[in-house]
Amino acid sequence: MLNQIKESAAVKAATPHLAQCQPVTFKDVCLKVDGKPLIRNISCTLNTIGKTVILGPNGAGKSLFLRLMTGLIKPTSGTISGGIEKRTDESGQPAVCYSLVFQNPVLLRRSAYENIAFVLRQQKCPKGEMADRVAAALKQARLEGRAKTPARRLSGGEQQRLALARALVVNPPGLLLDEATASLDPASTAIVEKMIHDADTAGTKIVFVTHDIRQAKRLADDILFVDEGQILAHKPARDFFKDPGSDKAQAYLDGRIIL
Amino acid sequence: MGEIGQAFAIAFDLVVSLDSDLLEIVLLSLKVSLTALAIACLLGFALGAALASLRFPGRKVIIVIINALMGLPPVVVGLVVYLMLSRSGPLGVLGLLYTPTAMIIAQILLITPLVAALCFQVLRDLHSEYDEFFRSLNMSAFDKMKTLLWDARFSLITVGLAGFGRAISEVGAVMIVGGNINHVTRIMTTAIALETSKGTLALALALGITLIVISVAINSAAMYIGVSAKRRAYA
Numbered sequence: 001m002l003n004q005i006k007e008s009a010a011v012k013a014a015t016p017h018l019a020q021c022q023p024v025t026f027k028d029v030c031l032k033v034d035g036k037p038l039i040r041n042i043s044c045t046l047n048t049i050g051k052t053v054i055l056g057p058n059g060a061g062k063s064l065f066l067r068l069m070t071g072l073i074k075p076t077s078g079t080i081s082g083g084i085e086k087r088t089d090e091s092g093q094p095a096v097c098y099s100l101v102f103q104n105p106v107l108l109r110r111s112a113y114e115n116i117a118f119v120l121r122q123q124k125c126p127k128g129e130m131a132d133r134v135a136a137a138l139k140q141a142r143l144e145g146r147a148k149t150p151a152r153r154l155s156g157g158e159q160q161r162l163a164l165a166r167a168l169v170v171n172p173p174g175l176l177l178d179e180a181t182a183s184l185d186p187a188s189t190a191i192v193e194k195m196i197h198d199a200d201t202a203g204t205k206i207v208f209v210t211h212d213i214r215q216a217k218r219l220a221d222d223i224l225f226v227d228e229g230q231i232l233a234h235k236p237a238r239d240f241f242k243d244p245g246s247d248k249a250q251a252y253l254d255g256r257i258i259l
Numbered sequence: 260m261g262e263i264g265q266a267f268a269i270a271f272d273l274v275v276s277l278d279s280d281l282l283e284i285v286l287l288s289l290k291v292s293l294t295a296l297a298i299a300c301l302l303g304f305a306l307g308a309a310l311a312s313l314r315f316p317g318r319k320v321i322i323v324i325i326n327a328l329m330g331l332p333p334v335v336v337g338l339v340v341y342l343m344l345s346r347s348g349p350l351g352v353l354g355l356l357y358t359p360t361a362m363i364i365a366q367i368l369l370i371t372p373l374v375a376a377l378c379f380q381v382l383r384d385l386h387s388e389y390d391e392f393f394r395s396l397n398m399s400a401f402d403k404m405k406t407l408l409w410d411a412r413f414s415l416i417t418v419g420l421a422g423f424g425r426a427i428s429e430v431g432a433v434m435i436v437g438g439n440i441n442h443v444t445r446i447m448t449t450a451i452a453l454e455t456s457k458g459t460l461a462l463a464l465a466l467g468i469t470l471i472v473i474s475v476a477i478n479s480a481a482m483y484i485g486v487s488a489k490r491r492a493y494a
Contacts, residue, residue: 072391100395106388109410118406122396 022082023047024069029078031064031229039064039075040229048173051196051206053220053237055213057252061229062209066176069207070098099167103179105159107151112143115151116166123170133169140198141165142191157188164195174205181215193219213253217241225249262460269461274468281462285469288446291359291433292426295366299426300419303371307378308404311386312393322379328372333365337435340365344436357438362446365432370422377418382407413488420481424474 024046031039039061046052046069054062067073068080108115116134125133138144141161146154151162160180167175177196181189196219200206208219216223220237225244233245244250273281309315310322342348344356344364355361385407393403408415430448437444439453447466454463 067391070395072394098395100391102391106392108389108406119396122398122402 024080024082026068027079027081029068029075029080031061031068031073032076038229039068042078042229042231044224044231044234046205046207048205049200049203050221051200051208051219052222052224053216054207054209054224054226055211055216055220055252056226057211060226062211062226063178064229065224065226066100066178066207066209070100070176098174098176099170099172101160101163101167101175101177101180103182105163107159107163110151111148112138112151112154112162113147115162116169119166119170137165137169140168140195157184157191160184161188161191161195164192168195168199168204171202172204174207175199176207176209178209179211180208182210182212189215213255225252227252266460266464270464270468273462273465274472278465281465281469283442284445284447284450284466285473287359287444288427288448289473291362291446292366292423295363295370295426296419296423298363299367299371299374299422302367303374303418303422304378304408304415305404306371306375308382308408309400310375310379311382312403312407313400322376325372325376325379329376331369331372333369333429333431334435336365336369337432340368340432340436356436357440357444359437359444361436362433362444365436366426366429369429369432370426373425374418374422377421378415381411381414381418385411413485416481416484420478423477427470427474 026042026044029039029042030037042065054065056062064073068075071080108118110118113134116137117130120130120133134147135144138147141164143154143158143162143165146158146162151159154162160183164177164180175196181192184192193215196206196208206219210216210219217237220240222236223233223240224231225233225240225246227248232249233240235245240249241253244253306321306325310318340361341356343350344353344361345351346356355364386403389407389410393406398406428448430452433444433446434449434452437446437449439445439449445453447470451463451466451470454460454466
């Protein structure tokens with residue numbers, strides 16, 4: 001069931017920054033919080049390119065999976081290797097291996113421009129390039145006219161687009177999104193998905209957590225179906241939607257409520 | 260009743276005519292308290308930011324201690340600084356007792372815990388919001404602290420104000436270590452205490468009025484900054 005996925009997007013040319021990131025491998029990973037098992041014995045490998053969608057009901061452990069992957073939380077047992085270990089680039093500067101975008105965007109109490117400039121400064125971006133790179137990022141998120149607006153006065157959709165633009169401006173090898181469009185309207189969702197597609201084309205690994213089946217169909221190269229802290233399926237998207245491989249996954253796709 | 264009315268009249272006269280004795284006392288008060296505030300903010304903000312964003316052994320103990328010291332009685336601080344700076348004390352050779360410097364030291368000790376504790380409370384909430392973002396950027400401890408302090412800058416104005424309010428209004432510590440010496444260490448609160456006990460109510464009242472005016476002015480300024488920050492949605 002947990003076969004390594006034949007990467008459907010393997011045709012994409014590997015770009016130089018991918019060298020910083022190794023495929024992430026989970027081996028027998030368990031996570032207990034207050035004695036309650038939330039992640040149970042997960043093993044899987046995520047390739048360094050393509051769009052992986054983590055699908056499953058609320059409370060399945062999707063967000064925990066992302067946080068484990070980035071090292072934000074440590075597993076109770078088991079190992080997670082690859083990806084995170086290389087946190088510095090050739091010049092010895094800290095490199096962002098994964099950029100994260102959360103359901104509720106975490107924005108600094110500064111202008112839209114400064115929010116993006118902040119991460120570039122953390123990456124020691126030369127001063128001369130700063131303005132151009134920020135402007136390009138804002139344009140990509142269709143926020144050109146909003147550079148001077150305080151980030152927290154933007155609308156919900158604009159805030160999420162800003163958070164995504166900020167995540168992408170450092171050309172991360174991996175982009176992880178946790179229900180990033182869950183509270184957005186269709187127009188903003190479309191812009192966000194376009195940005196994700198563009199990043200994918202540029203060679204960035206995408207891991208997208210969602211409970212929205214239609215969105216998974218639009219975005220996924222491969223699907224990781226999670227329920228009750230376990231991986232019930234890990235297949236290329238086309239195969240998964242044809243044959244989910246378990247009653248629970250089938251029920252979820254059919255819109256029946258799993259209890 | 261007539262006496263008090265008369266005292267008020269003279270007091271207003273002194274304030275309006277910018278009496279030189281009054282001015283000297285007011286300026287020294289401001290100098291001592293603002294210097295103490297500047298240094299206390301430097302120390303307190305750094306400590307508050309470190310407590311909010313870093314996890315190190317002894318952190319919880321420090322939090323308990325600074326919270327306890329927030330309500331430190333000024334006379335006790337005065338006594339401790341007096342013992343340190345007196346001729347026979349460990350720092351006696353510096354000859355600082357009964358100088359404005361001694362008063363500044365006492366006020367720093369008095370308000371640094373307050374500034375640090377309030378700063379910590381403000382930054383702790385902000386840090387819980389920013390934490391995962393910081394960690395995903397692999398930020399250094401110094402950068403984290405700097406970012407938290409800058410993003411909370413408008414809330415920290417209120418923190419500084421609380422510190423200034425405590426410094427400018429306390430009398431116990433500066434009385435002991437400053438000695439209320441005319442033209443040397445006499446500040447508003449010690450002068451009010453002295454003039455009241457002497458029965459010269461006019462000067463005491465004039466000083467009292469000035470103290471209130473200064474405090475209202477500074478609070479209005481801070482409120483204005485806070486409101487305009489909210490309007491720009493930075494807060």
